Amino acid sequence: MFNNITKSLVGAAAIAVIGVTAHAADWRGWNIHVEGYPNTVAMDKFAELVSEKTGGEITLQMFHGGTLGSQPDAVEQVRAGALEIGNFNLGPIGPIVAEANVVSLPFVFKDVPHMFRVLDSDGGAAIAEGMAAKGLTPLAWYDAGARSFYNGDKAINTPEDVVGMKVRVMNNDLFTGMIAQLGGNPSPMAFAEVYQALKTGVVDGAENNWPSYESTGHFEVAGYYSLSQHLIIPECICVNTDAFNALSADMQAAVSEAAQESATLQRELWAAREAASREAVEAAGVVVNEIANKTPFQEAMAPVYEAYFETNPGLRPLVELIQTTE
Numbered sequence: 001m002f003n004n005i006t007k008s009l010v011g012a013a014a015i016a017v018i019g020v021t022a023h024a025a026d027w028r029g030w031n032i033h034v035e036g037y038p039n040t041v042a043m044d045k046f047a048e049l050v051s052e053k054t055g056g057e058i059t060l061q062m063f064h065g066g067t068l069g070s071q072p073d074a075v076e077q078v079r080a081g082a083l084e085i086g087n088f089n090l091g092p093i094g095p096i097v098a099e100a101n102v103v104s105l106p107f108v109f110k111d112v113p114h115m116f117r118v119l120d121s122d123g124g125a126a127i128a129e130g131m132a133a134k135g136l137t138p139l140a141w142y143d144a145g146a147r148s149f150y151n152g153d154k155a156i157n158t159p160e161d162v163v164g165m166k167v168r169v170m171n172n173d174l175f176t177g178m179i180a181q182l183g184g185n186p187s188p189m190a191f192a193e194v195y196q197a198l199k200t201g202v203v204d205g206a207e208n209n210w211p212s213y214e215s216t217g218h219f220e221v222a223g224y225y226s227l228s229q230h231l232i233i234p235e236c237i238c239v240n241t242d243a244f245n246a247l248s249a250d251m252q253a254a255v256s257e258a259a260q261e262s263a264t265l266q267r268e269l270w271a272a273r274e275a276a277s278r279e280a281v282e283a284a285g286v287v288v289n290e291i292a293n294k295t296p297f298q299e300a301m302a303p304v305y306e307a308y309f310e311t312n313p314g315l316r317p318l319v320e321l322i323q324t325t326e
Contacts, residue, residue: 025058027243029085030074032066038273039142039235040064042266043087046237049258054251060085079135084243088136089144089235090127091170098312099130102319105308106178107298109232112146114325119234123322131236137244138236139259143270146229150213151205152198155289156226159183159300168194168206177304178230182297191216198222207231214277225281225288228297237262 029047033039047060068074068083071092077083079096094101102108109115118124119141128138149156149167156162163183169175171188179186187203197203198221205222207230213219237259244252282288291297309316 024056025084025243027058027060027084028068029060029062029087030066030068030077030083031062031064031087032071032074033087034065038266038269039087041269042142042262043237045265046258046262049261050255053254053258057251058247058255075136078238078240081135081240081242084240086136086238087142087235088238089233091172091233093131093136094172097127097130097134097136098315099127099318101174101312102127102315102322103233104172104174104231105319106174106230106301106304107294108319108322111229112143112232115232115234116141116143118322118325121325123318123325126318126321131238132241135241136236136238137241138238139244139256140237140263142235142237142263143267144233144235145209145211145270145274146227147207147209147231147233148226148228149205149207149230150218150222150225152222152224153204155224155287156228157289157291159296165205166203168197168203174304174308175231177307178301181300181304194218195221210274210277210281214281219281219284219286223286225286227288227290228294230297 027050029043031040031043043062043064047062050058050060062085066074069077071088074083074086075088075092075096078086078088090100090103094104103115109118119127124141131138149162151165151167154161159182162179165184166187167179167184168187168189169179176186176188187197189197189203194203194206195216195218198206198218206218207228208216208218213225219225239255244255247255278288305319309319
């Protein structure tokens with residue numbers, strides 16, 4: 001995966017560093033997730049593989065659980081070179097990199113496999129190029145699942161089922177616009193406040209992926225989970241662009257290969273974690289429903305997309321490329 005992007009980056013960097021020899025480097029990496037989480041296990045594997053594949057020329061010390069700062073802080077640290085590596089969700093990168101923000105458009109991906117087909121093609125290359133220009137070179141893409149709606153009253157099968165519903169969303173105009181266009185009332189709030197808000201009726205529902213829905217206990221107070229899969233936002237292993245470009249072509253290839261192997265592991269672990277979370281909440285009595293026809297939801301997003309294109313006219317071709325990728 002990601003081979004075309006990696007090759008182009010390696011080729012460009014190789015020209016830039018002709019005559020420069022690689023020196024041993026001690027890198028530091030950021031990750032927000034806790035011990036045992038799929039990303040944490042995979043990033044530790046990445047660190048192990050980097051050392052192995054570079055013959056010890058590059059070592060990577062991972063710092064998990066957000067110990068080196070919040071995600072927005074860590075993104076800036078990697079861009080500035082204070083950290084070399086970060087495992088980031090593309091959501092917070094969107095305000096910095098316009099090309100990365102397209103993955104936050106509701107229903108832009110059909111499903112998770114479609115997302116990875118896009119990222120492995122010209123669409124992913126365009127996103128990667130935009131990120132690299134802002135100091136964040138993506139080496140591989142991680143799975144972060146699909147976000148779906150949940151609430152305590154009823155299954156959601158059509159946009160009409162969202163009308164009048166107070167739904168917690170992340171604080172992003174794209175997400176608040178999504179709920180508003182479905183006829184609901186968007187309620188941005190901190191994630192830590194959602195459980196109590198659901199329990200007391202401050203909000204009627206929320207949206208997230210299976211592991212988050214299960215691990216937070218939200219299923220205890222919102223027992224209907226409807227598979228809208230409206231947001232499918234990947235994560236990346238990102239390296240500081242200057243640090244990566246300073247490596248020899250051989251070292252770049254070794255680091256990229258380590259990232260790809262790490263991504264394969266992460267996706268396997270994520271799939272297992274998703275399955276376990278779904279099994280746990282269903283065993284607890286949660287009502288899960290597939291949405292047979294997502295087209296009405298997608299069509300309702302037209303004003304959200306048009307508002308987005310008004311401020312980002314140059315990204316319409318990229319969005320259309322994503323939507324037409326088979």
